[in-house]
Amino acid sequence: MAEHTQITTPRELPRVDRMLEDSAIGNLIEDHGRAPVTTAIRRALEWARQQLREGPIASSDLHQQVALEVEILLGSGLRPVINGTGVLLHTNLGRAPISNHALRRATTLGQGFCNLEFDLEDGNRGVRGGAVQPLLETLTGAEAALCVNNNAAAVLLSLAAIGGKGEVIVSRGELVEIGGSYRMPDVMRLSGVRLCEIGTTNRTRVEDFATAIGPDTQAVLRVHRGNFHIEGFVQSPDLADVCTAAHKEDIPVLVDLGHGCVQNLSLPEGDGLPSTVQGCLKAGADVVLFSGDKLLGGPQCGIAVGRADLIESMRKHAYYRTVRVGKLTIAALEAVLRDHIAGRIENIPALAALSLASEVLQIRAQALVETYAQQYPDSGVKLAPTPCESEVGGGSDARYQIDSYGITVQHDTHSAHVISTILRRATPSVVGRVENDKVVLDLRTIQEAELEDLRQVLAQIDNGP
16 A cells, blocks of 8 residues: 555555555454454445545555454453442343352363263263252252243243143233343244233233133233333232132143242232242242343343243253253352352342442442542542442332442543543443433442452543543
């Protein structure tokens, strides 16, 4: 490209192969590899074509754009984020953090071979998930258990295996949509079952379930309404009453509990559903479906617990192989389940954070403010302790708010939105809330080990965006 100091038309742009021979580009190839640099060149050339509509560009600008595109391409992966939003199970930030104990277990088994699907006693093929099945049965009191790659898959598999091509009854008030345009009616249709809607949006009675049962009915489905709440003229039947009505006709009851709470966390009980997996099983549910990375505090997976014959029908269904989990998930889940069974809740980061008293967080907030002022006495960043409210998130319960404490962040010259942008672009990134032209960082969702990194990132606000 030496012959062109100025590029005025798209025809003057160099070919990709010519740019790959350029010495400056060669340095990028040496550092990052030929494939990503080739992609970056194509992106830079497209950028140049757009720029030429406005006027000439310098050859050096094109070189710089290639370097920028390489940085964007290779730097756009997953990055650590300090979660100051106050949402414990923030779906967009990865839901429940996994404990060091669980990660070590996954690392140990992931580095070599393990008996994932091999019986070490008789030397024959074993059952995938056999390591966690007895733990899930012990924890929940269920006859059997099954693990797949997420709760949506667990719901789909249960409907396909148990509902078949028949009807599945569900209340209109529980045909929910959650994040990412996941709609329960769409999942039900995809499974092959026929949807039988009963009741109304705000009121469904047990008689609606009983009278809807017919010769084609294969199952009844109850769905936890975790990301919204209806108040006023409402009615939802107790799960136990629905189970009694369904079981009179030998119809199984499936419950999508979603959040997967297995501990007494004082979640509100509403919409006729108990707040724990064990409570749903005791009420008569035949299969309970839930996520592993919400209030269970484990890796992403979907779990089904309940009647042995129904769980086995799910295991034998063709869909199961398409949604089964690998050894890393099973290893991490095993460690988390052992902590639950042993009562070591403090080892599970999400539940440990949930149980922190606001007074403890207030002390941390005050200490953070004072330490920052001592470390950065000339900083234009102004911190102050503030009470706030955390929420569980992850579709657990829209009504459940927790008293918490955090800090507000302001700057002598930057607005709250500028501060928020600087924090997101930092390493590690920091994500909070903007309220009343202040950035609020809730310390309930910021681990104590992250506070030093947080102070260093806050100091970067002085440098501007």
